[in-house]
Amino acid sequence: MRVAALYDIHGNLPALDAVLAEVVREGVDAIVVGGDIAAGPPQPREVVERVRSLPSARCIRGNADRLRDPDSAGEEGLGWLLEQLGAEQVEWLTGLPFSVVLDDTLYVHATPLDDTTTVTELTTDEKLAGLLRGVEQSRVVAGHTHMQLERRVGEKLFVNAGSVGWPYEGTTGAYWAILDDAVELRRTEYDREHAAELVRASGHPRAAEIAAENILVSAPRAEALEVFGG
Numbered sequence: 001m002r003v004a005a006l007y008d009i010h011g012n013l014p015a016l017d018a019v020l021a022e023v024v025r026e027g028v029d030a031i032v033v034g035g036d037i038a039a040g041p042p043q044p045r046e047v048v049e050r051v052r053s054l055p056s057a058r059c060i061r062g063n064a065d066r067l068r069d070p071d072s073a074g075e076e077g078l079g080w081l082l083e084q085l086g087a088e089q090v091e092w093l094t095g096l097p098f099s100v101v102l103d104d105t106l107y108v109h110a111t112p113l114d115d116t117t118t119v120t121e122l123t124t125d126e127k128l129a130g131l132l133r134g135v136e137q138s139r140v141v142a143g144h145t146h147m148q149l150e151r152r153v154g155e156k157l158f159v160n161a162g163s164v165g166w167p168y169e170g171t172t173g174a175y176w177a178i179l180d181d182a183v184e185l186r187r188t189e190y191d192r193e194h195a196a197e198l199v200r201a202s203g204h205p206r207a208a209e210i211a212a213e214n215i216l217v218s219a220p221r222a223e224a225l226e227v228f229g230g
Contacts, residue, residue, distance in 0.1 A: 001029045001030060001102055001103050001180065002026070002027070002028045002029050002030075002178065002179070002180045003028060003029065003030045003031070003032055003102055003103075003105070003178070003179045003180070004019075004023045004026065004028045004030075004031045004032070004176065004177070004178055005031075005032050005034060005107065005141050005143075005159075005161040005176060005177045005178075005179060006019060006023075006031060006032070006033050006034065006161070006164050006176050007033075007034035007035065007036070007062075007109075007142075007143025007144075007160075007161045007162065007163060007164065007176070008034070008035070008036045008062070008143045008144070008146055008162075008163035008164060008165060008166060009033070009036065009037050009038075009047055009051075009163075009164045009165045010036055010037075010038075010039055010040035010064075010163070010164075010165035010166045011037075011038050011039065011040035011041055011042060011043055011044035011047050011081075011165065012040065012042070012043075012047070012164065012165030012166070012174075012195060012215070013042070013043040013046050013047050013050065013195075013198075014190050014191055014192075014194055014195040014198070015164050015165050015174040015188075015190050015195065016047055016050060016051075016164055016165070016174070017050070017190075018174055018188050018189065018190035018191075019164055019174045019176050019188050019190075020050075020054075022186070022188050026178060028056070028178065029056065030056045030057075030058060030102060031054055031056050031057040031058070032057070032058050032059075032060070032100055032102065032107045032141070033051050033054075033057055033058070033059040033060070034060055034062065034107060034108075034109055034141070034142070034143045034161065035059075035060050035061050035062020035063070035064075035065055035096070035109035035115065035143065035144075036062035036063070036064040036065060036109070036143070036144070037051055037059070037062070037065060037093065038064075038065065038081065038084075038085060038089075038093060039062075039064035039065070039078075039081055040077075040081075040165060040166065040204075040210065040214075041077075041080075041198070041199045041202035041204040041207055041210060042195065042198035042199045042201070042202040042204075043198065043202075044081055044084050044085060045084050045085055045086070045089065048085065048089045048092070048093065049089075052092070058100045058102070058107075059096050059097075059100075060096055060097055060098060060099055060100050060107060060108065060109060061093065061094070061095075061096035061097065061098060061109065061115070062109040062110075062115055062143070062144065063109065063110070063115040063116050063144070065093040065094065065096060066094060066115075067081070067082065067085075067090050067093060067094055068090070068094055069094075077204050077205050077206060080203065080204050080205060098115070099112070101137060104137050104138050104139060105137055105138075105139040105140070105141055105179060106135055106136075106137040106139070106140045106141070107140075107141045107142075108140065108141075108142050109142060109143060109144055110142055110143070110144035110145075111131045111132075111140075111142060112131065112132065112134070112135050112140060113131060115144070116144070117131065118144065118145050118228045118229070118230075119131065119142065119145070119149070119151075119158060119160070119230075120145055120147065120149065120225055120228050120229070120230055121149060121151070121225070121230075122225055122228075122229055122230030123230040124230060125153050127230065128151065128153045128158060129153045129154055129156075132153065132154075132156045132158065135156065138155060138156060138157065139156070139157045139158075139159065139179075140156065140157070140158050140159070141159045141160075141161055141177070141179065142158070142159070142160055142161075143160060143161055143162070143163065144160075145160060145168070145224065145228050146162065146163035146166055146167050146168040146169075146175075146224065147160060147162065147163075147167070147168050147169060147221055147224055147225075148160055148161065148162035148169065148175055148177070148185045150183055150185065157183070159177060159179070159183050161175070161176055161177035161185070162175025162176060162177065162185065162187075163175055164176055165214075166214045166215075167218050168218065168219045168220075168221060168223070168224035169187075169218050169221060170218055170219070170220040170221055170222075171187070171218055172192055172215075172216070172217060172218045173187045173188055173189050173190070173218075174187070174188045174189075174190055175187050175188075176188070192215050192216055193216070195211075195215050196211040196212075196215045196216050197211075199211040199215055
């Protein structure tokens, strides 16, 4: 099975649509949307509906989709986000499953244990092996850190598909992955100026900052690694 893994969209519809156009050209068998779908400007409501319209999509819940959980990482603009979403959309997001299995691959948001633990290139093999212990599948695909990664520990392969909406890669674009027998980490260009205009007009409390620091530029991996560690 050929699967497109789309993670951490964060309400960025222009980025999502650009990736979906490429996914169609690739002729994949299924799409996995790996959580943190709506949390962010400019268009969380439209992103949810676009994702739900995909006939071959399997969706899982990210930490920022736990909109009614007081311990959710969520986002600073949670009040704004809830105003954008309808009650039925909130129910759909919060009711998504923790994980999906397709073929011999387990798809989760962060790790098989929870949706907040970070795995980066700084994570030790010992820690990563512990996080993957007990997983029946030979491959685990995640997101959460907004940085693509492919690491093998023992007989397990851990893949981070990257972030469609808010990458921390040092180079702008929408990041995702295609998986079949191999892993292909992808990057797609989109109209970031248009996306930034939509963000600035969204009314989000951090709109100007997000447009300048998350859409028009991409934070360097080194900066992100300082925050996430291993």
